[in-house]
Amino acid sequence: MAEFLEFQNVSKYFGAIKAVDQVSLEIKKGEFFSLLGPSGCGKTTMLRLVAGFEHPNAGRILLDGEDITDLPPNKRKVNTIFQSYALFPHMTVWENIAFGLRIAKKSKNEIKREVEAMLHLIRMTDQAPKRPDQLSGGQKQRVAVARALINKPQVLLLDEPLAALDLKLRQRMLIEIDMIHDEVGITFLYVTHDQGEAMSLSDRIAVMDLGRIEQVGIPAEIYETPRTSFVAAFIGDTNFLEGEVTDLVDNEYCHLKIAGFSGIICFNDKSIRLGNPVYLSIRPEKIHISRDRPEELPLRNILPAVVEDVIYLGSTTKYWVRAQELRIQILRQHFRFFLDEKPIRWKDDVWIWWHGDDGFMLERYREVDENLISIPPQKVGESNENNEKS
Amino acid sequence: MKRETRNKTQEWLVSFPSLFWLALFFVMPTAFVLAVALRPSNPYGGIGAGWTLENLRRLADPNYLIIAWRTIWISVLITFICILLAIPIGYYLARVTPKWRNFFLMLVIIPFWTNFLIRIFAWKVLLHPEGLIKRLLVFLGMAAPQTSLLYNPAAVVLVSVYTFLPFTILPIYAAADKFDFTLVEAARDLGARSFQAFYKIFLPGIRRGLFTAVLFVFIPSLGSYIIPDIVGGPTSEMIGNKIAQRVFVDRNLPQASALSVILTLSVLAPLIAVLFLQGKKEKPGAIF
Numbered sequence A: 001m002a003e004f005l006e007f008q009n010v011s012k013y014f015g016a017i018k019a020v021d022q023v024s025l026e027i028k029k030g031e032f033f034s035l036l037g038p039s040g041c042g043k044t045t046m047l048r049l050v051a052g053f054e055h056p057n058a059g060r061i062l063l064d065g066e067d068i069t070d071l072p073p074n075k076r077k078v079n080t081i082f083q084s085y086a087l088f089p090h091m092t093v094w095e096n097i098a099f100g101l102r103i104a105k106k107s108k109n110e111i112k113r114e115v116e117a118m119l120h121l122i123r124m125t126d127q128a129p130k131r132p133d134q135l136s137g138g139q140k141q142r143v144a145v146a147r148a149l150i151n152k153p154q155v156l157l158l159d160e161p162l163a164a165l166d167l168k169l170r171q172r173m174l175i176e177i178d179m180i181h182d183e184v185g186i187t188f189l190y191v192t193h194d195q196g197e198a199m200s201l202s203d204r205i206a207v208m209d210l211g212r213i214e215q216v217g218i219p220a221e222i223y224e225t226p227r228t229s230f231v232a233a234f235i236g237d238t239n240f241l242e243g244e245v246t247d248l249v250d251n252e253y254c255h256l257k258i259a260g261f262s263g264i265i266c267f268n269d270k271s272i273r274l275g276n277p278v279y280l281s282i283r284p285e286k287i288h289i290s291r292d293r294p295e296e297l298p299l300r301n302i303l304p305a306v307v308e309d310v311i312y313l314g315s316t317t318k319y320w321v322r323a324q325e326l327r328i329q330i331l332r333q334h335f336r337f338f339l340d341e342k343p344i345r346w347k348d349d350v351w352i353w354w355h356g357d358d359g360f361m362l363e364r365y366r367e368v369d370e371n372l373i374s375i376p377p378q379k380v381g382e383s384n385e386n387n388e389k390s
Numbered sequence B: 001m002k003r004e005t006r007n008k009t010q011e012w013l014v015s016f017p018s019l020f021w022l023a024l025f026f027v028m029p030t031a032f033v034l035a036v037a038l039r040p041s042n043p044y045g046g047i048g049a050g051w052t053l054e055n056l057r058r059l060a061d062p063n064y065l066i067i068a069w070r071t072i073w074i075s076v077l078i079t080f081i082c083i084l085l086a087i088p089i090g091y092y093l094a095r096v097t098p099k100w101r102n103f104f105l106m107l108v109i110i111p112f113w114t115n116f117l118i119r120i121f122a123w124k125v126l127l128h129p130e131g132l133i134k135r136l137l138v139f140l141g142m143a144a145p146q147t148s149l150l151y152n153p154a155a156v157v158l159v160s161v162y163t164f165l166p167f168t169i170l171p172i173y174a175a176a177d178k179f180d181f182t183l184v185e186a187a188r189d190l191g192a193r194s195f196q197a198f199y200k201i202f203l204p205g206i207r208r209g210l211f212t213a214v215l216f217v218f219i220p221s222l223g224s225y226i227i228p229d230i231v232g233g234p235t236s237e238m239i240g241n242k243i244a245q246r247v248f249v250d251r252n253l254p255q256a257s258a259l260s261v262i263l264t265l266s267v268l269a270p271l272i273a274v275l276f277l278q279g280k281k282e283k284p285g286a287i288f
Helices: A041-051 A093-103 A108-121 A137-149 A165-182 A193-201 A221-226 A229-234 A369-374 A385-389 B002-037 B055-058 B062-095 B096-115 B117-126 B132-139 B151-176 B182-189 B194-205 B207-222 B226-233 B237-251 B251-282
Strands: A005-015 A019-030 A033-036 A057-061 A078-082 A155-159 A187-193 A203-208 A212-217 A239-246 A252-257 A261-267 A276-284 A288-290 A302-313 A317-324 A328-335 A347-355 A359-362
Touching: A005 A041, A005 A187, A005 B194, A019 A041, A019 A057, A019 A078, A019 A187, A019 A212, A033 A041, A033 A193, A041 A057, A041 A078, A041 A155, A041 A187, A078 A137, A093 A108, A093 A137, A108 A137, A137 A165, A165 A193, A187 A239, A193 A221, A203 A221, A203 A229, A212 A229, A229 A239, A229 A276, A229 A359, A239 A328, A239 A385, A252 A276, A261 A302, A261 A359, A288 A328, A317 A347, A317 B182, A369 B237, B002 B251, B055 B251, B062 B096, B062 B151, B062 B207, B062 B237, B096 B151, B117 B132, B117 B151, B151 B207, B151 B226, B182 B194, B194 B207, B207 B251, B237 B251
Parallel strands: A033 A187, A033 A203, A078 A155, A155 A187
Antiparallel strands: A005 A019, A005 A057, A203 A212, A239 A252, A239 A276, A252 A261, A276 A359, A288 A347, A302 A317, A302 A347, A317 A328
8 A cells, every 4th residue: 555644854843843853754545553752742743734733844745645735724634533622512412523514515414314324333323412511521532533534534633532531431432443443444643642552553653752753663563673762761661771782692692791790692683883882671571580590591691680679560560670780670470379489579689581582772872861761660550551562 | 309409599599699789789779760760750850749651651752762773773883893893802812922912901901091081082182173083084085174073973983982892802802712722723624714613613612702792882882971972963862862961951850760761671671682592592401
């Protein structure tokens, strides 16, 4: 499939702030594409550029081969679901959904037929005469979806549509949005700061930061092989260990010296040269922890450590351990309730190990990533679903 | 159900002080005026004994009808022009950056610092045959030297619009400020042109502010007396002037009261009708 929605070197400035900075991006037809990034990274501006609420300072935006950069919002075959839903408060559910068709001056019969089909799709036929302020958050959202879809847009733009809902409802609407995407088969451009949403819904994700796209790829690619330290730190949790390359084992592997530990083996796909300072990133769930010394295997890194913190999270436990001056977080799933092993406790001496393929080396991060990398230990109860995705 | 009755009682309790106030200072005086309208006048400018419908009957005089009709159309015109000017101004005030907003709001409010009468007299000076505006218009060839800018309905409308405009701008601005402009974006997104989004989404969104603004202009215009007295002439007399004449010139209080009653009723009737209709419409669609 060819590219359908295309950004060509698009820039948008607000005064001195570069909200979108020379972005080029191609989105395929029928794709569920997410723009993911922290607040202020420019993802919403990207969406508003497609919708036509903002005009780029430079670059072109193409939809199905047609240059839409200079078209007003009402002339673009895209529709938006707003974060606040933006339902018209003085109209009923029925009138809200019918708005687009009425503006397009469709016949009464056609409007009636289409609106009723939409009401059926969102299972709200009996709510049609209500006004938006009589609806629950989830219902409002469904009306917003119906109102946007009834115009048969070529691209549906979703601006953090789940941000205003509580967790349980969010999970249900997530499934619903996914089903609607399968049903209508149009291109979805989904903006979110929630990696869980992006990971579970998207065909592809673009991770954005400071108005630029850091990486584009399928969810697993983004999580497993982040290209930059920003992506590694933003998507899921990770340990960043500062070290340098001491020698190359062969074409594929090299040895690192990290803190006082030398000979740490790591997959080297970046052909980093000897003596290069690097950051070794290892996902917390890729590290094993045990009180007994594990068996020595090729490509296995084993370090002695002391447990500093144990955070019980229900289905998982997070350990913060110290190995010399390194502070490392480890996440373990509970397979059974420690029936046959003595639980690991605070201040225990343990062994930690990981496979050489599970760490990946990243170039020196930019200064701006500093705060992401040095995130303090998570507090108990903070949601941490993302690590279950691995 | 039980909760609803309790809420009703609470509502009554809470609104009692203002109801009492209204009864004491609005309903009772109005009733007095109505009573006086039904009394004969006496030659000394006081109220005679007995009851009569004579004062009300005399209102059918074609002279009064002409003046009543003029009062209404002048008031409607003033209201219309004020609203027409205030909507874009209110919209702009709600959209502009806070720094400029405060500046413009100041400009709207500053005239209140000068006495109302002085401002009306200032207009008289401006519109005077030797005044600045007249000379400028003659200079530009837009007015003949002998036309008068004063003492006609146009002068009354102009000065009234000037006087009442802030009272329309402020409620419309207040409503526009609370209006969620994402709704306009949503309408544009769904295919509406800017103007369609404006009148289908923005105007209904600020309808309460519009309603308040209309009342703030229309009611005082109907009872307007000083403005037509100062800048108006015989062709722009309004009911307010007639009432004043009956009181100060004819010293006929009952006749003045009869005119006042008609004025009050003609203001109250449409107001109550609108409130009633609105209340009916605003009721949410039966889920209690």
